[in-house]
Amino acid sequence: MAASGERVISGKEVAQHNTRESCWIIVHGKVYDVTEFLPEHPGGSKIILKYAGKDATAEYDPIHPPNAITTNLPPEKHLGRVDPATVSKVEVKITDEEKARLERVKNRPPLSEILNLHDFEAIARVVMPEKAWAYYRFGGDREFCVMLLTSTGQRKFLDCQQACQFTSLRLPLGNMGHPDGELNLTRAAGKHNVIQMIPTLASCSFDEIIDAALPGQHQLLQLYVNKDRAITKRFVQHAEKRGIKGLFITVDAPQLGRREKVGGISDLCDLWCRSAHPVLPGYADEVRSEDPAEVTENKQQDKVDRSQGAARAISSFIDPGLDWKDIPWFQSITKMPLILKGVQSWEDALQAYDCGLAGVVLSNHGGRQLDFSRSGIEILAEVTRELKARRGLTFPNKRFQLFVDGGVRRANDVLKAVALGATAVGIGRPFLYAFSSYGPEGVDHALQILHEEFEMNMRLLGARSLKEVVPEMVDASALSSHIVAVPGDRLYESNYESMQHAQMRDVKAKM
Ligand code: HEM
Numbered sequence: 001m002a003a004s005g006e007r008v009i010s011g012k013e014v015a016q017h018n019t020r021e022s023c024w025i026i027v028h029g030k031v032y033d034v035t036e037f038l039p040e041h042p043g044g045s046k047i048i049l050k051y052a053g054k055d056a057t058a059e060y061d062p063i064h065p066p067n068a069i070t071t072n073l074p075p076e077k078h079l080g081r082v083d084p085a086t087v088s089k090v091e092v093k094i095t096d097e098e099k100a101r102l103e104r105v106k107n108r109p110p111l112s113e114i115l116n117l118h119d120f121e122a123i124a125r126v127v128m129p130e131k132a133w134a135y136y137r138f139g140g141d142r143e144f145c146v147m148l149l150t151s152t153g154q155r156k157f158l159d160c161q162q163a164c165q166f167t168s169l170r171l172p173l174g175n176m177g178h179p180d181g182e183l184n185l186t187r188a189a190g191k192h193n194v195i196q197m198i199p200t201l202a203s204c205s206f207d208e209i210i211d212a213a214l215p216g217q218h219q220l221l222q223l224y225v226n227k228d229r230a231i232t233k234r235f236v237q238h239a240e241k242r243g244i245k246g247l248f249i250t251v252d253a254p255q256l257g258r259r260e261k262v263g264g265i266s267d268l269c270d271l272w273c274r275s276a277h278p279v280l281p282g283y284a285d286e287v288r289s290e291d292p293a294e295v296t297e298n299k300q301q302d303k304v305d306r307s308q309g310a311a312r313a314i315s316s317f318i319d320p321g322l323d324w325k326d327i328p329w330f331q332s333i334t335k336m337p338l339i340l341k342g343v344q345s346w347e348d349a350l351q352a353y354d355c356g357l358a359g360v361v362l363s364n365h366g367g368r369q370l371d372f373s374r375s376g377i378e379i380l381a382e383v384t385r386e387l388k389a390r391r392g393l394t395f396p397n398k399r400f401q402l403f404v405d406g407g408v409r410r411a412n413d414v415l416k417a418v419a420l421g422a423t424a425v426g427i428g429r430p431f432l433y434a435f436s437s438y439g440p441e442g443v444d445h446a447l448q449i450l451h452e453e454f455e456m457n458m459r460l461l462g463a464r465s466l467k468e469v470v471p472e473m474v475d476a477s478a479l480s481s482h483i484v485a486v487p488g489d490r491l492y493e494s495n496y497e498s499m500q501h502a503q504m505r506d507v508k509a510k511m
């Protein structure tokens, strides 16, 4: 018994509970009985069983907020503290592939040579662990969406003559690329006075992200609505108390899209394991190896389908039954402005306005959900036209705000959206690439690049303020035809990775 009254358990005793019938694990030096929790685990029971009777901290840490285990397991399942002298150390093996990657990390160009947000993507692609890269980068199905969205984001369909401000940052699972995860984004957003949207599925806890903000820093919350509305209500009300300024309810992910390129190279556990590897030397001391532990397999007992890779597995959290009739309930539990994220048509934007919502994010989820769904900027032109015709609204509009995200890579892209009536745009992947390849300084540099681009574009457009950035500055006539004769975007294209066909396994040469 420790002085604190906590039971001290030997590693040997923990090791005896290494089956599905009795499964104990160690996380942060504490011993937990997770036997009953196994079938409930959103990540599947198999991954936990791999660590049955052992220390699971290294696997657990990169994926979960630190308090996930303490808040979700009933107190009687917290068995005590492990005696550290009795726990065997996990052997660490660094593969040749990993060594080569770390070498590439050393050879990164200095930040002064990173001239635009595409450069970050090019570097992230070679220095990030392969599977973390795949999770960040790839889109849904054949990725038609990602291609279309990137090109609409970059003047294929818009000819921007004049210019602007604001970007929002959000992305979940941020510490797959860098151990400080979303906190990098929070700090940089505070410094550069941009708004951060905090994701539901973050790798740091919500409170950690809020605590990292500067006084008065604006933060928004992206909400995946849980089937258990009591959980959703608790989260939303906690967020409101902590000063969140707007609730962005994601409506385009009743299940997560099938990201074929991710599925092609990874299985789920691998994805997370590898993602915990240090991207930058010095951020973590060791690289973990696969642990071929004995695993009692019983897929029938899992309530979650693990067969489809990380992207789909996460969707077990998201209520596919979310509907317009849920809106009054949200309005009854919070006073925060409510915005729908992932709207694809003027009809839905109109209904959101009529329901008294504060706005919509016109988005196809970074091209990660339904293939061929339209880019935000394309929908924007249609929404402003129809809401003007039907409700007399002009944009930007304080009462009902339009946000756009997807493929925004330059200040110039932001200005196109603002000119067409958007209040603000969201930028996703570029900041992940920036902090995955250069850490916090990378995010800082990315925002600095955007600021400089803004200044230059505004001057060259002759716009003294955002009010002077008007629709007439943009030729949007070819937006929905998707056909326009402009030079290809070489920077985008050189980063684009083609989909690979199924590959033959290596066949050993016949003797
Ligand atoms: C009571 C303890 C635990 C809780 C409450 C918990 C909770 C969760 C949740 C909510 C997710 C899915 C969402 C996300 O990715 O953020 C998840 C995923 C995952 N968990 Fe846990 N977990 C626990 C213990 C563990 C342990 C001990 C391990 C490692 C041995 C582990 C490994 C994983 C993995 C690999 C995933 C990723 C796969 C996925 O998204 O489905 N978890 N866990």
Ligand SMILES: Cc1cc2nc3c(=O)[nH]c(=O)nc-3n(C[C@H](O)[C@H](O)[C@H](O)COP(=O)(O)O)c2cc1C
Binding pocket: 135, 136, 137, 170, 171, 172, 199, 200, 201, 222, 250, 341, 363, 364, 365, 366, 367, 368, 405, 406, 407, 408, 426, 427, 428, 429, 430
């Ligand atoms: C790795 C990754 C994870 C994402 N996760 C979420 C999420 O959990 N919830 C959500 O509403 N959108 C999510 N998105 C979509 C973004 O919020 C945003 O719509 C999109 O990334 C914008 O496109 P961009 O990355 O081209 O800037 C994710 C995007 C990426 C790249």
